Amino acid sequence: MSENPSPLGKIDGALISILEQVSDPEIPVLSIMEMGVVRSAIIENDMVKVQITPTYSGCPAMDVIGDDIKKALKKAGYISKIELILAPAWTTDWITPKGRKALEDYGIAAPLDAEADKEALLGNKKIVKCTHCGSKNTRLVSQFGSTACKAQFQCDDCQEPFAYFKCLK
Numbered sequence: 737m738s739e740n741p742s743p744l745g746k747i748d749g750a751l752i753s754i755l756e757q758v759s760d761p762e763i764p765v766l767s768i769m770e771m772g773v774v775r776s777a778i779i780e781n782d783m784v785k786v787q788i789t790p791t792y793s794g795c796p797a798m799d800v801i802g803d804d805i806k807k808a809l810k811k812a813g814y815i816s817k818i819e820l821i822l823a824p825a826w827t828t829d830w831i832t833p834k835g836r837k838a839l840e841d842y843g844i845a846a847p848l849d850a851e852a853d854k855e856a857l858l859g860n861k862k863i864v865k866c867t868h869c870g871s872k873n874t875r876l877v878s879q880f881g882s883t884a885c886k887a888q889f890q891c892d893d894c895q896e897p898f899a900y901f902k903c904l905k
Contacts, residue, residue: 745776751784754812761800762883765842768801772830775821784809784816789826791885792904828904843867844886845900853903857887866891867898874898 747755755774760766768774768788775787786805790798802818809816828847831839836846845864848856855861859876866874871893878888886899 745778745787747774747777748779748784750779751777751786751809751814754808754814755786755805758801758804758808761797761804763839763842763844765838766831766835768805770832770835770838772832772835773801773826779814782815784814785819786816787819787821789821791826793822793825826904828901831901839901840867843898845889845898847901847903850903850905856900857902864889864900866894866896868896869894 752769755777756767756769758768760768760771760773763771771791773788773791775789777784777786779785786809788798788801788805798820802820805818806816831846839846845867847853848863852861852863856864857876857879862872862874864874864876865872866889869891871891873892874889875892876887877890877897880886881888881899885902885904887902888897889900890897
């Protein structure tokens with residue numbers, strides 16, 4: 737699926753369950769681990785060092801994510817330092833299978849691969865699956881949804897609107 741596999745570094749086992757409890761502020765049904773923004777999390781000299789990558793340059797949620805990580809780790813008894821890592825850039829390929837399922841259950845169609853994404857966003861093919869009824873008889877309503885990383889679609893079978901998470905590479 738991915739040309740750009742997650743550069744996930746080391747994550748100390750004791751930290752995984754804590755980080756899995758930190759939600760993405762824009763899509764609260766996804767953890768930051770499921771979103772693929774955590775690059776590494778290690779304990780060094782009584783300090784947790786967490787590296788995170790924004791989903792896109794200038795993402796306003798990164799400050800909130802950093803603060804939420806610090807709060808979660810502090811609650812677990814850790815002092816932490818958050819480092820923003822910009823390269824390699826985040827890609828939707830880093831969303832875990834569990835995260836993709838959570839997106840769809842929440843009403844946001846998971847990103848397609850890059851080529852299919854272009855076809856869907858140009859309106860050339862009906863390939864985005866409705867999150868309500870499962871039909872691919874859907875159409876693009878707007879290139880932009882509630883955030884820049886989403887597009888708005890509507891199902892022509894059940895008539896329900898839904899968001900599609902655009903492919904980012």
